[in-house]
Amino acid sequence: MKPKIVSFTLNGRPVDVMVRPMTTLQNVLRRQLELTATKAGCRQGSCGSCTVLVNGEPMAACLLPIEDVEGQEVLTLEGITPLHGLHPIQEAFFENFAVQCGYCTPGMIMVTKALLEREPRPDEATIREALSGNLCRCTGYQAIVQAVTDAADRLHGNGGVS
Amino acid sequence: MSVQNYYLPESLGEALELLARYGPDLLVIAGGTVAMPLINEGVSTPVQVMGLRRTGLDEMARSNGNVKIGATTTLTRLLEESPVPLLRTAARNTAAWTIRNMGTVGGNLFSPPPAGDVAVALLALDAEVTLTGSGGERVVPLARFWTGFMTNVMQADELVTAITLPVPTGKTAYIKYGRKQAHTPAVVTVAAHLVVEGGRVQQARLALGAVGPHPLRCPQAEAVLTGSELSEDAITEAAQTAAGECDPFTDAIASEWYRRKMVPVYVARALRQIAQEEAAS
Amino acid sequence: MAKHRGVGMAAVNYPTGMNLGGDPSQALIHATTTGTFVITLSSTDLGQGLKTVIAQIGAEALGVPFENVLIDTADTDTGPHCMGTFASRATHRVGNAVIRAAEEARKVMFEVASEELEVAPEDLETDGQGNIRVKGSPEHSINIVDLALAAHFKYGKTISGRGMYIKPKSEVDPDTGAMDPDSTEAHACTVAEVEVDDETGEVKVLSIKSAYEIGRQVNPKLVEGQIQGGSLMGMAHALYETTAPYYPAIDHAPGGFNEYIVPGPQDQPEIESVVLEYPSVNGPFGVKGVGEMTANSPIPAIINAIHDAVGVWITELPATPEKILRALEEKRKEEERGAE
Amino acid sequence: MTKQLLNVVGQSVHRRDGMGHVTGRTTFVDDIQFRDMLYLKMVRSPVPHARIRGIDFSEAEKVPGFVRALTHRDVPKNIYTILCLIGVGPDEEPVLAEDRVLYKGEQIAAVVAESEEAAVEAASRVVVDLEELPAVFDVEEALKPDAPVLKPWGTNYFIYDYEYGQSNPCRKVRFGDVEKAFAEADYIVEGRYQMSPIEHAPTETTGCVVKPEPDGRYTVYTNTQALFFTLDNSALILNIPFNKLHFVGGTVGGGFGGKVDVIVEPIAILAAMKTGRPVKYVFSREEEMRCSSTRGAWRMYFKDGVMKDGRIIARKVTTYADAGAYNRHTPYAVTKHAANVAGPYSIPNVWIDAYCVYTNRQPGSAMRGFGVTPASFAVEVQMDRIAHTIGMDPWELRFINAYRNGDVRPxxxxxxxxxxxxxxKAAAQLVGKELPEHLLAMNSWDREGGHHG
Incomplete structure (x- = not known):
């Protein structure tokens, strides 16, 4: 069990990490790099709280051996948070009370980011389907769905077709 | 003992060499969606692991009336790019976006029931599995791939490299009945492919998931349908026959009793979908 | 074989606070020389929004802007005792403690302002905008930052207050069960509409509509959050959730969210509500509490709606499709026996 | 309604912690780590009821990274009960099992190691020699004379009122004379209701991180719902002065009552005391599901006497809370249940026996609705069944029987x-249910009708 070095791009910056084989991306982010926005709700791939974007695709960081992201681009919630203020998706979640305990929130926001890049104007059914791998025990989802719609408005203006 | 080596071969040849070296001691993963939760919990403690993400086995191609799907094609690509609507529906009904971005078509053959929703559709489409080993390739009909719960006909040195199916000529239906709308295990999954000509069923293929040790074909129910009109009577008889051909189990989602009850209901619903589509065309 | 719609209702009460009382909470308030009023607690926010509503209650009670109130909570070295966040007690108990602490702090504020503005304390009022002013003469006022500076540097006073709330512990009479089991009672009435598939026993909840009476809403959006989340949790209890799918047997206990069914975004029905406010006598600004009760009334409302739809009483939760199907089969058999 | 001019109470101001949550900068317990931190994993019972004959750590000790194991012998006051702080007793739950386990998943021994992986592996290599015993899972079976006895005092039920020198097998409420009223009633409506055990399923699992400080104290970062409650219990279990402990919390990724238990903290503090290093003990999702407390199941039997005009004149209720293997909060929940199981109705004759019963199940505990959720479920389905039986609109039945201010409850x-x-009335309006005039005329202040100002 020799440690090895894995290199990838994290939030736009190159990183090299020394890891034991098959360490999950989740553990590398949370324990090694101390980027804890990516949560650890189940480590079974079933709650969505650890969702990150790999080359723009939402993936469960708990199921991803770090070696698999060698040379890839990983984006976490830390990577979309601007220096000052909030990203429009973050603003929408904040303003719409789409946040209660906050534990599922990072995963929800990352899926929203990937969704709105593909579909600038998703309808409600599309939003719910996109978020179907992300569980929230507190909010009952309505505020989250509203926040995603609102985020689309903030990103793309609210004059377009809905 | 923790994982000693995690190999990510860059080609099929490299992967086969590793397999030849370690044999059954090498855990093969693709998307990791089945194996990783068990490893995270400490339930599974593999020492040598091989990941297939970089092997380039993710080609999806159509030729000579066949669709060939590379084993590591993700379920998202199947959903977005498959030329076969039934497979797109099956992919859409499997897990959730995040997991579909990781899970693969080949891996779905190894998902223990009640998972394996895409495999059910492949079975109804008469898919064949290409197994590649040190001795070369062989092709096995998917219907003969599984031998029991989590067992199959593969040799220790073989990998599933592709799944090939004829482009469906008939009409298809797919229903997954789970307790939630999405991201949930199946109570029962039904996939059907029927060729109807002149008002009669010329060819019938019916596959069930989550009601046996692996996805099942229903030859007797298929026989009931073949040659008959797709009438309500025939549908009911086929549905009842299918109930006798499954081997359901009890888990946290549903009991054996309930699963057996749901087989004829959902087989009939799937067949009625086709009948309605047939009537409309 | 068909889908049947049904409507069911349920009306419930919910008691606030630990059942038999004896569950204290304390709050300390002090003003810094920046005009910040620090409310020190050891209470926890579970996501319901305690830190926010307590800041609102504190700002209101102090008469200062919300932005000037800081909640410093959940450190047992610095925060005074709180029994904990449960029993729908936090807003009620901690809110009351904060109001009492604020009263004490306000007294000092008014003493200092009285010296600075040269009027009697009883002639002063807060404007909620950060000033203390002379009643009827708002141009005569002092900003709370200046006030805090003056208190500290000029008069040697701390603007601070201590607050405590405890409902005395009630005893239970062993023979009659006589006791005092609540501080106040909140109420809910839920109407659920369902669609039941009589071939599979599947239930689809179409809507959960409720009225709540919770004394006073400190923050309507946070109340709405409790209602939305609680309604969905109630629906899940009614239809999906169990750690023992074959109770009382312990087999097939779910080990994760794959098997333990918590509704996802696509499983949420329409959830709508109205909130009535009949302020309670003993709650802070009349608050009763809303946290727990929102998950209660949907359960019987859904069970009653299932009966309305297909005529069977499912009295063992969760009302799985299997239980409904078995009940429907039993009912059909009875009807056949009755017809003979 | 009193009108009060309020500035910020009543306003939907934004969450104070919202910015932290949407940026992921809020610190939850599992986000905390220290450089020399150890991980704690639990060896748990694989069976619901067994005698422990021995524990063998020899294979676990060989795992690279293994630091030490803890058993009940290491716990100063191993047997406790959470609610001792409010006078509920006797102590009956071991922090770590001694000679017996009473539920599948019960904590037997802790393993502390340098990494989580090593802790998981070492825990899996601990061999516990168990002699399996007959188990009981049903509350009514547990009360039968031939059931395996689970408690040292010889019964499978909690004994109430020992503080009054009584030993009652249940919490009793007696109000009026139900038997006399049953004899007078036009209808008798009976019902049996069964709640399921339910997991709180917060998205953040239960956990804590304990850090030894240079002054000999221990800082405990925890997601408990009740800091002092957990601190006090931990100090009692560890037999150390309360002021040796410093609890820091306040940010909880969903609780719903599941984080009111005192399970992870005492053993993690002990591990930190024994190793002198920071220790993390966070439940896996599987532990949260299968081992942590549930909302206990509840079985309820109702017998109501009802008049043709809809008045409920008597309600007799016998209920059994399934506490699982240990008290946790169930004895108290039963009292709350007993106070509410007649419902928000004015019924002149009420008789309640509410039992707290032990079974070989993971313990039940507090959850959103604590004892009232089962009561509301049973009462409100029972109300519809009464309405159905006597042929009355369910709304009307509830209006007729609804409690009014000034009424005396059971x-x-x-x-x-x-x-x-x-x-x-507000709900009826919301859904467009038309209520007859005589119901609309009713209010909660005057049984005879009229208006409330």
Whole structure:
């Protein structure tokens, strides 16, 4: 069990990490790099709280051996948070009370980011389907769905077709 | 003992060499969606692991009336790019976006029931599995791939490299009945492919998931349908026959009793979908 | 074989606070020389929004802007005792403690302002905008930052207050069960509409509509959050959730969210509500509490709606499709026996 | 309604912690780590009831990274009960099992290691020699004479009122004379209701991180719902002065009652005391599901006497809370249940026996609705069944029987802030249910009708 070095791009910056084989991306982010926005709700791939974007695709960081992201681009919630203020998706979640305990929130926001890049104007059914791998025990989802719609408005203006 | 080596071969040849070296001691993963939760919990403690993400086995191609799907094609690509609507529906009904971005078509053959929703559709489409080993390739009909719960006909040195199916000529239906709308295990999954000509069923293929040790074909129910009109009577008889051909189990989602009850209901619903589509065309 | 719609209702009460009382909470308030009023607690926010509503209650009670109130909570070295966040007690108990602490702090504020503005304390009022002013003469006022500076540097006073709330512990009479089991009672009435598939026993909840009476809403959006989340949790209890799918047997206990069914975004029905406010006598600004009760009334409302739809009483939760199907089969058999 | 001019109470201001949550900068317990931190994993019972004959750590000790194991012998006051702080006793739950386990998943021994992986592996290599015993899972079976006895005092039920020198097998409420009223009733409506055990399923699992400090104290970062409650219990279990412990929390990724238990903290503090290093003990999702407390199941039997005009004149209820293997909060939940199981209705004759029963199940505990959720479920389905039986609209039945301010409830408290009728009217309006005039005329202050200002 020799440690090895894995290199990838994290939030736009190159990183090299020394890891034991098959360490999950989740553990590398949370324990090694101390980027804890990516949560650890189940480590079974079933709650969505650890969702990150790999080359723009939402993936469960708990199921991803770090070696698999060698040379890839990983984006976490830390990577979309601007220096000052909030990203429009973050603003929408904040303003719409789409946040209660906050534990599922990072995963929800990352899926929203990937969704709105593909579909600038998703309808409600599309939003719910996109978020179907992300569980929230507190909010009952309505505020989250509203926040995603609102985020689309903030990103793309609210004059377009809905 | 923790994982000693995690190999990510860059080609099929490299992967086969590793397999030849370690044999059954090498855990093969693709998307990791089945194996990783068990490893995270400490339930599974593999020492040598091989990941297939970089092997380039993710080609999806159509030729000579066949669709060939590379084993590591993700379920998202199947959903977005498959030329076969039934497979797109099956992919859409499997897990959730995040997991579909990781899970693969080949891996779905190894998902223990009640998972394996895409495999059910492949079975109804008469898919064949290409197994590649040190001795070369062989092709096995998917219907003969599984031998029991989590067992199959593969040799220790073989990998599933592709799944090939004829482009469906008939009409298809797919229903997954789970307790939630999405991201949930199946109570029962039904996939059907029927060729109807002149008002009669010329060819019938019916596959069930989550009601046996692996996805099942229903030859007797298929026989009931073949040659008959797709009438309500025939549908009911086929549905009842299918109930006798499954081997359901009890888990946290549903009991054996309930699963057996749901087989004829959902087989009939799937067949009625086709009948309605047939009537409309 | 068909889908049947049904409507069911349920009306419930919910008691606030630990059942038999004896569950204290304390709050300390002090003003810094920046005009910040620090409310020190050891209470926890579970996501319901305690830190926010307590800041609102504190700002209101102090008469200062919300932005000037800081909640410093959940450190047992610095925060005074709180029994904990449960029993729908936090807003009620901690809110009351904060109001009492604020009263004490306000007294000092008014003493200092009285010296600075040269009027009697009883002639002063807060404007909620950060000033203390002379009643009827708002141009005569002092900003709370200046006030805090003056208190500290000029008069040697701390603007601070201590607050405590405890409902005395009630005893239970062993023979009659006589006791005092609540501080106040909140109420809910839920109407659920369902669609039941009589071939599979599947239930689809179409809507959960409720009225709540919770004394006073400190923050309507946070109340709405409790209602939305609680309604969905109630629906899940009614239809999906169990750690023992074959109770009382312990087999097939779910080990994760794959098997333990918590509704996802696509499983949420329409959830709508109205909130009535009949302020309670003993709650802070009349608050009763809303946290727990929102998950209660949907359960019987859904069970009653299932009966309305297909005529069977499912009295063992969760009302799985299997239980409904078995009940429907039993009912059909009875009807056949009755017809003979 | 009193009108009060308020500035910020009543306003939907934004969450104070919202910015932290949407940026992921809020610190939850599992986000905390220290450089020399150890991980704790639990060896758990694989069976629901067994005698422990021995524990062998020899294979676990060989795992690279293994630091030490803890058993009940290491716990100063191993047997405790959470609610001792409010006078509920006797102590009956081991922090770590001694000679017996009473539920599948019960904590037997802790393993502390340098990494989580090593801790998981070492825990899996601990061999526990168990002699399996007959188990009981059903509350009524557990009360039968031939059931395996689970408690040292020889019964499978909690004994109430020992503080009054009594030993009652249940919490009793007696109000009026139900038997006399049953004899007078036009209808008798009976029902059996069964709640399921339910997991709180917060998205953040239960956990803590304990850090030894240079001054000999221990800082405990925890997601408990009740800091002092957990601190006090931990100090009692560890037999150390309360002021040796410093709890820091306040940010909880969903609780719903599941984080009121005192399970992870005492053993993690002990591990930190024994190793002198920071220790993390966070439940896996599987532990949260299968081992942590549930909302206990509940079985309830109702017998109601009802008049043709819809008045419920008697309600007799026998209920059994399934506490699982240990008290946790269930004895107290049963009292709350008993206070509410007649429902928000004025019924002149009420008889309640509410039992707290032990079974070989993972313990039940507090959850959103604590004892009232099962009561509301049973009462409100029972109300519809009564309405169905006597041929009355379920709304009308509830209006007729709804408690009014000034009424005396079965627990003798005079009702002072009832608004059930007003709430039902608002719900009816919301859904477009037309209520007849005589119901619309009712209110919660005057049984004879009229208007409340």
């Amino acid at each position: 627990h003798r408290k005079v009702v002072e802030d009832a608004t059930l009728i007003e709430t039902m």
